[in-house]
Amino acid sequence: MTSAHQKRNNHPMKKNLVRFAAVGVVAAALVAGSASLANAASVPTGSKAGYFLIDSGSGDAVAAGSKLAFTKDVSGSPVATNTAFDNTKSFEAPADATSVATFIAPRGSEKTKSAWKAFADNGFQTSDAGKRVTFMPAARLSSQTNGDINGVKANGGDYSLGFAFLNNNGNTIASDAIYFTYITVTAGTGEWTFDTPSASTTTPTDSSNSGQIGLETTTVAAQDGALSLSVPANSKATLGTATLVNNQSTSTGTLPEFSVVDQRVVSAKGWSLTASVADFALSTDATKTISAAQLSTTPKVVSAKTDAAGVVAKAATVVGSAASSFSFAEAPVGSGVGTTTLGGDLKFVAPSNAAAGTYTSKMTLTLVSK
Amino acid sequence: MKFKQLAAATVVTGLALTGVLVTTAPANAEPVAGGLSLVGSDTLQDVANALTNGTSVGGSFVRLSANNATLGSFDAFGSSAIQTKPGGPFFGRPAGSGDGVTALSRSIDGANYSKNNISRAIAGQVDFARSSSGATVVDSGPLLYVPFGRDAVSYAYRGASDVTVPAEMATLSADQLKQIYSGDIKSIGGVTVVPVIPQDGSGTRNFFLNALYGTSGTPAAPAGAAGNPRVQENDASQLTPAAGTIWIVPFSAASWIAQSNGVTGVNTIANTSTQIGAIDGKAVVSGSGSSLSANSTGYNDTRFGRDTYIVAEYARTQTSSSKYDAGVAQMLDSSELKSLANFGGSPASAGPVKRKFGFLPPLNSTPFRAASK
Structure with a gap:
């Protein structure tokens, strides 16, 4: 590694920025993409x-x-x-x-x-x-x-x-x-x-190697005190450098953390959270799409940042057969009061016949009281 | 384990029934060393325990290892016999620096080591001796003395509860001390002073008496202390003055600091009526309570300051020898951060641990060879 690289490694902030920005989603173009990111230990x-x-x-x-x-x-x-x-x-x-x-x-x-x-x-x-x-x-x-x-x-x-x-x-x-x-x-x-845990030492400039999944949220009206969903503004999940597995572009990523706050201390009605994912569309040609079924989501409760009891993360969806709308997490009646921080792992497999490019989608989270 | 304990209990009962008090039966043993073993000095015992068993007192967690194994450091006091290596013989516990160097010498030459009425061959059972005193340089000697850190010897004193301790007690001169130990001065400020000395084999005792009397003409036990109790070195809880008296005993400043800082297993100086003196007014400690540190005024004194040592077999440090042991050599290499000889500044090295235990870097850091004992 060059000294310029090391110098960059001395700045952890930079590392984080780079990590969130670097992405690669799609098929054929990604072979070159992963080569240019070879130093991205x-x-x-x-x-x-x-x-x-x-x-x-x-x-x-x-x-x-x-x-x-x-x-x-x-x-x-x-x-x-x-x-x-x-x-x-x-x-x-x-x-x-x-x-x-x-x-x-x-x-x-x-x-x-x-x-x-x-x-x-x-x-x-x-x-x-x-x-x-x-x-x-x-x-x-x-x-x-x-x-x-x-x-x-x-x-x-x-x-x-x-x-x-x-x-x-x-x-x-x-x-x-x-x-x-x-x-x-x-x-x-x-x-x-x-391995020195540096971030990508070269920020990818080829936009064809980048893709983003935006997140949109909806919030139901508060019942019996406040039940709310809070997602940080401009949340983005980024999928990491793809590798070819059986000639299919495969990449993984992490869903940004978001939280459910349930202050209905008395009634403790419980809640359920569902997620729906739109089909992925090619940024340069919205008529070219990849089914949302190609994205698997593994919901997780971030226990270190959760003080609510009894919240259950639902089962992971499976690549290829993931429903576009699925149950993300649930607090049974009598539980879930307090803050629950949620996150998840993402895995995206592009079909081998998909055109190369940047695909985007949105995941919509819906919180409903029981 | 259960079996062992039952068996041991039976033995003790049997002895008690016959009315014989024997000190040779190994009671429940301490664990053996996983690798190299240390015995000897009480003064270096606590800091060696910390380094070998692991400690965070220096800022980071430091635990020495050699040959990919941890070390075992055995206290100077405890059960009468110890077993240092797996399957090895039980032998009399070396109680102090002199015993430690003797045990190391027997471990090297294979002759029997005798202590606590046990005489046994202990070849290969002792790798290092902790020694709070040096030795005469013998260029071809089989032992290698490697400086560990600098300590100072002063005196601890405690007055009985009915006594007002005269202020003069805090800064006795070397001459006064010599006369107290010779029996020529029997009181200070009108209060009877009772000089006591540590056990046989104590490096602190030998050093203190040598410092008072000079190497020629040092009495094995000075007249003033004749008939007075022998106490374990650096254990202020053994100062139990009778009404109307003050007891005085030589004491390692490093041990005093370590106990005050709360880094030792046992604190014997918590009783506020126990004090440490400044010989000729040269203080050995700075600070107070749990943030005590060594005071170079007393430590650098050429008469009462002392370099302490880790002693090992010289041949084991030489790559040309068939006895060469990379682990032994590494432990004695001061450039190795996690070695017995290191006195570095990094929190991940042995140096800050030694400081917390009241040691300063040795004045003379050059290892030397000496004869076996």
Whole structure:
């Protein structure tokens, strides 16, 4: 990576902006699109935010692309460099966390502690801002002394390196608060390389690689106090760089968070939320469309930002047969009072015969009292 | 585990019935070390425990590991016997720096180590000795002394509840201390002063007496303290002056600071009638309560300040030796952030932990070799 790239990585704000803007939805054109985004090492799926590696002695960023010795002493950081050892640049612990551990895990199994290859206890500190945090968790491979650290070194391979806030005596991840990056270990020597969680280093300029899904909302009249749906203005879900799977453009994205506020404390009538998705239309030729059935939605309740009890996220819809209107979430009678924050995962598969270009659609959310 | 406990209980009952008090039966053992082991000095015990067991007191979580395994540091006091390695022999617990270096020497040469009425071969059972005192340099010696941090020895004192402690007690001179320990001064400000010393094998005791008397002519136990109790070093709870008296004992400033900062397992100085003195008026502590820190005025004193050490077998640090052990070498390499020898500034290194436990960087950071003990 060039120094210009690294420089850019030092600006987390920029990273976020870029991540929200970068998109790719459609078929054939996306082959070129993904090539131009090859450097777009993003935060690995499942990591709550970027996990940077800094030199434990100096706080400098560990240069992207470096090959590190097995015992090289590096630490995790939410920012690319921290030479002042500012402990407010740390990972804030969720309230339900009772312990902390660093780990080396097979990719995709980060949230399953029993699958971790090697790990070690870490701890909480109090930041200068008075928050309970973990500061500079140990990212040195040889410090992961539990499990099979010798096997990691001897066999090498692709892993995730990170740390997690835990509860239930260290069995489970607390509030999905897990942070990691991808590493590759050389068998025998244990030397390793890592992904720096930079955002796309080149903002895509070819608009044919971009597509957006707008969101519209409707709000029902309040009953018995306020029952309301609030969606941030100009919400957009962006689908990430598409890859060709069986010659079909496949991309994934995340629905922006929105919330249902139910203050009907007395009656607690419950509510249901439905979503409808319009067919996707090509921006340059609205007569060319892709069925809304090609978008699968996995509704989710964001538990860390939800204080309402009893809300159930409904089942995911299936690509190819997704109904254009489906039930998103439900609070049965007697539940759902308070704030419920909702979100979801999106997956879009364009048919192989679809014309290349940017397609847009809208998801309309409707909140109804029971 | 349950089985073990039942068996141990039976043994104890049997002994009690016969009316014999034996100190050799290993009671419930502490866990063994997962990797390298440390024994020895009480003064370095708490900071070594923190570094080997993991601590956040330095700002980030720091836990030392060597050869991809954690280390085990064994206290100077506790049950009479310890087992340091899986399946290894139980042997008498080294109680202090001198014992620690002796045990390390027996671990190297394979001869029996004797302590607490147990005499046993302990080859390979001890990797490091914590030592609060140095040794005579012997260039070809088998031991390597690696500076750990700087401590100072002062004196702690406590007056009985019926005594008004004279202000002069806070700043006794080295001469006064020597005369107190020699039995030539028996009272300060009209109050009887009772000099007590730590147990045999205590590095703090040896250092203090050497500092008072000079290396030649240092009594094994000074006349003034003859007949007085022997106390565990750095344990102020053992100062129990009789009515009308003040007890005085040499005390590690680092241990005092660590206890005051609340980073040790046990705080023996919480009783406000226990104080730490400033020899010749040179203070060893700054601050108060849980934010106490080392005061370089006392620490840099050439007579009562001291560098402390981690001792290991020299050959194990040499890549040319068949005994070379990368983990041992790494633990003694001050450039390694998470090593016993490090005194860095990064919160992810050993340095800030040592500071929180009352140590300053060693005045002389050069390792040296010495004879076995």
